[in-house]
Amino acid sequence: MITLHALKYSRATRVLWLLADLGQPCNRIDYDRTESFRAPEALQRVHPLGKSPVIEDDSEKIAESATILRYLAHKYGDDSHTPPRGTAEFWQHEALLDYVESSLAGVALQAILPAFAGEPVPQEARGALDRHLNYIAQAIGDGPLFFGARAMLADIQLSYLIAFLARLDLLADHPRIAAYWDALQQQPGYIAATQTAGPMAPPT
Template sequence: MMIVVHSLAYSRAVRVVWLLEEIGTPYDLRTYDRTEAYRAPETLKALHPLGKSPVIEDDGLVLAESSAVLRYVNEHYAGGRFAPEPGTQDHARHDEWLDGAEGSFARSIIASFWAARSGAEMEARMRDELARNMAYLNAVLSERRYLMGDGLTLADIQFAYLLAMAEKTGALAPYADVLTYWHRLSREPALRRALAKTGPMMPERL
């Protein structure tokens, strides 16, 4: 029985498919279109009460939330090789990035996306938060190829979706090292294979 990935169009589900492509583990991909309001269809609520994507099914387990799914797949199918050794300081730092993507970083990036999509002005406090976050990320990436150094980890996979969103709104333009990093991620062969199956992370038009 293979793992089932439920993938909504233009969603974070590409993270899970990317990791599975890196590992080479067989999976069953089931795709869903967004509504005209850019929301998930009601059919996803039949799988998980949150009605969001990604959701995986594996041996009776139904699991949502990107970071939880990435950790599960890494531990059960990749021997943990996409994260530093548990119990080390590097592992703690990696978790900071992995959880921080949808914690500290996501809010202002998503605010930028929806402001651009609706033609509205972004709130000043969100602009300030976005600038602070991106400046920090840019400083870190000025000294390394990936978030943890020279090798791809779950944290990089987690960040890619948000960076695709930020580039779509022009938010990456002032941050050369973040932009270079995002372009490096976008050339990863496993990500390209994933996108060929899930479709693009962002719509062509906002």
């Protein structure tokens, strides 16, 4: 059985979502955040950078959400969370899956961190975020999710950042992204993951 090291209010919920979709249990080890909302020192004994999520599968220890999602889909022979291989949509999906942390996360955090601290979001940060949210809105196409009504790995990967943006009211000028977030929250795997581990973003 997979062991999941799960920090509260973290990207680990993505992994729980996929496992719920796949009908696979896990041994979940939970870690509370510190008063400053940081990961506890205990996670450094799991990963040198104190990361979460981290999964252990026999002798394998794997970090990075996108890699974990791909690993689990491969391990359990799942092809329902990606478009068919060899299609243009498959490669669009792969780009979106990697885009979330490689391109979007740094931009989103420039808006999330001040908003989370109750401070005004700098105009430059808001403008950069708006450009990315407009890009995502185009990628959604006819929706409601990236490739129709069923969540793909890229949707699961994106959900964490969108949860924080919604929590901090940073989607007010982006109704298509707000509708996308509403659709994500109706996915069975999201519901199962948040029922067992709590919300992705801390409550108000």
